[in-house]
Amino acid sequence: MKSNLLSNIYNPADLRLLSEAQLSQVAQELRDFIIDVVSVKEGHLGSSLGVIELTIALHYVFNTPDDLLVWDVGHQAYGHKILTERREIFHTNRQLEGISGFPKRSESIYDTFGVGHSSTSISAALGMAIASKLKGDFDKQHIAVIGDASIASGMAFEGLNHAGVTDTNLLVILNDNAIGIDPSVGALKKYLTAVKNGKNPKQNNIIKSLNFDYSGPIDGHDLPALIKELNRLKKIKGPKFLHIVTTKGKGLQQAEENQVKYHAPGKFDASTGELYSKSEENLPPKYQDVFGLTILDLAKKNEKIIGITPAMPSGSSLKFMMDEIPERAFDVGIAEQHAVTLAAGMVTQGMTVYCNIYSTFLQRAYDQVIHDVALQNLPVIFCLDRAGLVGEDGATHHGLFDIAYLRAIPNLIIYAPLNEIALQNILYTAQLGLNHPIAIRYPRGRGVISNWEVENFGHYKKIEIGAATCLKKGTKTAVLSTGTIGNNVIEAINESHNSATIAHYDFSFIKPLDTNALIDVFASFERIITVEDGTVNGGFGSAILEFAASHNFKNTIEVLGIPDKFIEHGTVNQLQQLCKIDVKSLINLFSNDTK
Numbered sequence: 001m002k003s004n005l006l007s008n009i010y011n012p013a014d015l016r017l018l019s020e021a022q023l024s025q026v027a028q029e030l031r032d033f034i035i036d037v038v039s040v041k042e043g044h045l046g047s048s049l050g051v052i053e054l055t056i057a058l059h060y061v062f063n064t065p066d067d068l069l070v071w072d073v074g075h076q077a078y079g080h081k082i083l084t085e086r087r088e089i090f091h092t093n094r095q096l097e098g099i100s101g102f103p104k105r106s107e108s109i110y111d112t113f114g115v116g117h118s119s120t121s122i123s124a125a126l127g128m129a130i131a132s133k134l135k136g137d138f139d140k141q142h143i144a145v146i147g148d149a150s151i152a153s154g155m156a157f158e159g160l161n162h163a164g165v166t167d168t169n170l171l172v173i174l175n176d177n178a179i180g181i182d183p184s185v186g187a188l189k190k191y192l193t194a195v196k197n198g199k200n201p202k203q204n205n206i207i208k209s210l211n212f213d214y215s216g217p218i219d220g221h222d223l224p225a226l227i228k229e230l231n232r233l234k235k236i237k238g239p240k241f242l243h244i245v246t247t248k249g250k251g252l253q254q255a256e257e258n259q260v261k262y263h264a265p266g267k268f269d270a271s272t273g274e275l276y277s278k279s280e281e282n283l284p285p286k287y288q289d290v291f292g293l294t295i296l297d298l299a300k301k302n303e304k305i306i307g308i309t310p311a312m313p314s315g316s317s318l319k320f321m322m323d324e325i326p327e328r329a330f331d332v333g334i335a336e337q338h339a340v341t342l343a344a345g346m347v348t349q350g351m352t353v354y355c356n357i358y359s360t361f362l363q364r365a366y367d368q369v370i371h372d373v374a375l376q377n378l379p380v381i382f383c384l385d386r387a388g389l390v391g392e393d394g395a396t397h398h399g400l401f402d403i404a405y406l407r408a409i410p411n412l413i414i415y416a417p418l419n420e421i422a423l424q425n426i427l428y429t430a431q432l433g434l435n436h437p438i439a440i441r442y443p444r445g446r447g448v449i450s451n452w453e454v455e456n457f458g459h460y461k462k463i464e465i466g467a468a469t470c471l472k473k474g475t476k477t478a479v480l481s482t483g484t485i486g487n488n489v490i491e492a493i494n495e496s497h498n499s500a501t502i503a504h505y506d507f508s509f510i511k512p513l514d515t516n517a518l519i520d521v522f523a524s525f526e527r528i529i530t531v532e533d534g535t536v537n538g539g540f541g542s543a544i545l546e547f548a549a550s551h552n553f554k555n556t557i558e559v560l561g562i563p564d565k566f567i568e569h570g571t572v573n574q575l576q577q578l579c580k581i582d583v584k585s586l587i588n589l590f591s592n593d594t595k
Contacts, residue, residue: 006030011085012059012110023060023223027052031251033087034078039270042392043094043101046249046262048078050177050220051145054244055079057226058143061234067141068112068128072121072150074102075263076175084110094392096570102396116396117364118150118180118334122159122172129168141234143171149180149311152188153334163239164211171233171240172212175220177248181263182313186333196245207241216243221250260314284447287484288385290420291442292317294427295354297458299325302431304352308332310339316356316385336361340368340380347378352431356383359399359441360390366405369437374411379434383427387416387441388485388533389562389576394569399441400562403482404538406439407511413438413465414510416483420447422508428460443484443533445572468514474503477590478525482507482540485533485581492586502590510540513547522553529558529589531581536561560589 005022006029009015018026031052038045056079058069064084071077081099082090085108092098103111113124125144132140150156151174163170176192178184194200196217207214213236218225226244233240248263249255254273255262261275268275299305299321307329313319321329332339336357343355362369362384373380387399406414413436417423423442430438471486472493479502481489486506493499505521507514521528530541541559548557562579576582580589 004029006033006082006087009083009087012064012083015056015059015083020060020224020227023056023227027056027223028251030056030079030082033082033090035252035273036270037091037093038078038265039268041091041093041095042264042266044075044078044264045252046255046259047073047075049252049255050246050248050250051076051175052079052250053221053223053226054145054173054175054246055083057223057230058145059083061227061230062141062143065109065112067143068125069110070113070121070125070128070142070144071103071115072144072146073118074115076145076147077103080110081108084108094394094569096568096574098569100394100569101392102394114396116393117361119146119153119156121146121150122156122163125172126159126163126166126168126170129170130166133168138169138237140169141171142169143173145173145175147180148174148176148178148189148192149184149334152184152186154337160207160210160212167238169237171242173242173244174216175244175246176217177246179248179259180311180334181315182260182311182319182331184333185311185331192243195243207243212239212241214241214243216241217245218243220244220246282450284450285420285452286317286446287420287423287442287444288315288317289320290423290447290452291356291383291385291427292320293453293457294424296321296324298428298431299328302352303328304350305431306330306343306346306351306353307356308339308343308353309356310334310336310361312356312358312385315358316383318356336365337368340365341372343380344368344372344376344378347380348376352381354381354383354427354430356385358397359384359387359402360397362402363405369406369412370409373437374409377411377436379430380437381427381430381434382437382439384439384441386444388443388483389567389572389579390444391572391575392569395566398562398567399443400533400535400567402439402441403510403532403534403540404542407538407543411436412511414441415439415508416441416510417508418484418486418506420449420452422463423447424457425461425463426508429463429465432462434465441483447484448487463508466509466512466514468509468517469506470503470517471506472502472504474499474501474525476501476525477527477529478503478505478521479529479531479590480505480507480521480540480544481531482510483533485531488576488581488583488586489531492583492590495583496587496590498591507540510543513543515547518544518547519551522548522551522555525555527556527558530560531586532561533576533581534561535564537564558589560586 121144
């Protein structure tokens with residue numbers, strides 16, 4: 001029986017002690033290790049399985065951590081983490097106080113750059129390479145690993161454009177597997193397919209035209225070929241580009257055959273790859289499905305409706321519309337800036353456009369929201385999925401800043417539904433015609449109404465723009481909440497011993513605020529508590545404080561939400577507890593009503 005090689009590898013220095021012939025065994029053991037852990041602990045699977053050979057080859061050929069390796073996005077970095085001093089704690093991946101699911105500078109000297117959003121690797125690695133050159137270090141290697149979906153983003157092109165006119169020691173490796181989370185799209189994808197199939201004339205090479213030393217495409221699962229080519233490239237100065245072809249999910253049949261589902265499959269049988277079935281009977285719907293099914297229903301009745309998503313058709317559930325009305329539903333690739341301005345252009349021609357972007361990714365298109373949409377007062381309907389705490393993806397993916405960064409923008413309506421019925425109704429109301437753009441923010445995960453689709457689907461009601469709702473009357477304390485965190489408030493009030501003294505108002509509209517309701521609240525209650533699942537700096541609570549100051553109200557105001565720090569990974573409930581906006585923390589707070 002062969003001895004286990006991986007168990008003796010603590011860091012890349014140990015890996016380099018092995019013969020090249022032993023590396024295929026390491027690759028198999030590394031794959032099995034990742035499958036075993038992720039099958040139980042969950043996480044991103046297919047991406048890391050697809051780059052096992054590349055990961056081993058990079059750490060075998062290059063002198064990491066002295067040579068600097070940057071992974072784009074980071075979904076594919078599990079093998080990298082295991083080979084770089086984290087094998088024994090890899091089981092804590094994405095768990096509270098465990099290691100991050102993405103490369104993170106504070107976690108390891110081998111993680112040269114923190115990543116989570118796509119297309120940053122080339123710019124970061126180029127910055128490192130220029131710095132090394134300025135310091136007189138001409139031997140240090142700088143490697144960026146980027147996928148074919150990520151390289152189609154504008155920022156990646158900006159990095160390539162600059163790198164091509166530098167004389168830096170930069171190697172860009174294109175991991176071409178024709179898929180990001182969903183299948184890659186666009187003209188660049190078609191170009192890369194032609195290159196892989198040998199149908200593109202060599203003189204038409206885009207990368208060579210940008211002044212890179214281009215090689216490939218080569219088989220990214222052929223370890224000897226990878227090692228040979230990386231050793232060759234290591235000796236070449238200036239910007240280099242290696243095109244490798246891989247299979248996402250390589251080594252696990254189901255992950256290869258169903259690459260979308262096995263990107264992050266949840267728990268599964270490590271030996272067979274079969275997913276453990278979860279009963280979804282009588283469960284509330286996912287908010288993304290409320291969006292996806294509702295926009296499809298509305299689009300069937302309103303031919304001006306268009307849906308746009310930057311590379312998240314499955315995650316946003318726009319796929320329902322893409323499957324049934326493909327001519328009016330667009331996946332534009334990882335291109336948030338383009339998505340926003342594309343939507344603006346369509347709106348100028350009378351179309352009703354739902355632009356669905358995760359809250360954390362809309363940060364990448366902030367100027368477009370201001371300059372191309374709000375400044376021109378174009379009624380684009382932004383649907384911000386994954387708003388609030390998202391859980392195990394952690395600091396790079398929490399949607400905690402959207403209220404604060406959008407609230408400062410003139411002309412923009414901001415709405416956060418209390419539940420799935422409110423989400424459906426605002427989606428309906430928006431397509432009736434608005435005078436301003438609107439941002440609708442809703443969380444990852446499920447709603448609260450189990451029979452939603454059976455009893456409520458399609459029974460739309462028009463929402464009055466700017467109106468707050470008194471959900472419960474009280475005598476001493478008024479709790480003002482916005483969005484789905486209001487359901488925690490409802491439960492906490494119901495379980496509080498002094499529930500009769502507590503009033504609850506749902507401020508779904510963060511902008512414009514219902515000033516009449518606020519005047520009544522400030523006149524009736526001495527103690528006011530605001531609750532939100534976004535940053536307290538500049539958020540909903542700040543808006544209430546500003547209102548109080550402008551009207552010279554002296555009431556006691558307590559602002560609850562996400563504190564002024566980056567929140568790491570853990571379950572949503574664990575993170576709500578840390579931020580004291582979970583049900584139990586709210587019960588304790590409400591019970592302190594001594595007025």
